[in-house]
Amino acid sequence: MSPRPAPGLSLTASGTIPQELLDLPWHLPLQEWPQDILAALPRGISRHVVRFAYLGGSVIAIKETSERAARHEYQMLRRLGRLGAPCVKPVAEVTGRSTEDGQPLSPALVTRHLRFSLPYRAVFNQMMRKETLQRMIDAQALLMVELHLLGFYWGDVSLSNTLFRRDAGKFAAYLVDAETGELHANLSAGQREYDLDVAQVNIAGELMDLMEGGFVDEDVDPVATSHQFIDAYRGLWHELTGDTAFNPDQQWLVEERIRRLNELGFDVEEYDIRSAREDSKLLLRPKVVDPGHHQRRLMNLTGLDVQENQARRLLGAIDAYRAQTDPHGDEAVAAHMWTQTVFQPTLAKIPRELRNKLEPAEIMHQLLEHRWKLSEREGRDVSLEDALPSFIEEELSTLRDEATLMINPPTDVVRQMELSNSLSPEDLEYDEDASVWAADPD
Known part of the structure; x- marks a missing residue:
């Protein structure tokens, strides 16, 4: 029983x-929390101690x-959440921690996984291909544009x-660390450019680190990829905020x-429409741009809350x-019937033990892709029902669970396992004396 x-x-x-x-053991440093309350999930590199724990x-x-930092980030994530930003949700800010003998412990920020x-x-869990890396870079650029x-x-x-979450062949990106963030009514060009400079340096450095570990295709150029991030950001920013010139008869x-x-x-x-000074053209500039166009449309039609590309x-x-x-027929009626007769029954046929492999909408997307490939290969229109068994056997069953990774080793060991083909949970043993997980010498 917790004290x-x-x-x-x-x-x-x-x-x-x-x-x-x-009831969580706040009187212990995070590194000493017992294994039975921790969830072994892959985590990124952080200058702070981070752990995942079960809560209900x-x-x-x-x-x-x-x-x-805990107070600032907690408040910042709350404000971003109210604005609809793609970010993790704050749960609590914990201060005044101390050991049972009165020694002070670091405050903590709690967010929902x-x-x-x-x-x-x-x-x-193997080498990252250049095409997949580009999709991640594009998602990162979109996230930065949305936040700006x-x-x-x-x-x-x-x-x-x-x-990152899978999103119908692409990725959706979410802010997970707002410790250095600031919210303004509008960002100046200088603030945006400084963020871009930081991003370019950090992304290039992270990719160099991955290449040194052999986790990225050899033909990936870290510096050129960081430039591609900048190009993707600038292209999106211009599309969303730039002017379009047109004649009065070109509505x-x-x-x-x-x-x-x-x-x-x-x-x-x-949007604003105003006259250009140098000629008779008009200029169109969007004023209020909200992300999630397809998400909102699908939500209104079906009640399904999914990622943007999944919704599309x-x-x-x-x-x-x-x-x-x-x-x-009416679009809303068709959407309701599709949800009731196609989407839900199809997902219900997925074996229960495989349902945490991917999000439901991502499972449907990948099943649709699998059906298309089967139809092309067989030269006929393969139904979803006929495509489902081979999809489950050949694709879904080979994936790892992405909802949670429920195995015993702690987070930092899991991350190494995820990056290596040479380790599996069975290859690890717990050293009671050193209180660490290590590779079994046998």
């Missing part, structure tokens, strides 16, 4: 503090840091401070610009279903 919280312990949370959170039916991340997310080093649009100055942009250019933004996953709520893919599946069943 009663020390008299000086203080927990700040946005809602009711669950008893399970109070969920998993939380706990980071030891300074009191000022983002299910199905992985640090960049654990996205692949909200007025968030990051100050420490890096792959290590980001979590279709306005619709084309908005449609292009929708395709990128953004909604335009307002599922909307395409709904359109195909509607074309086959009732081409002139």
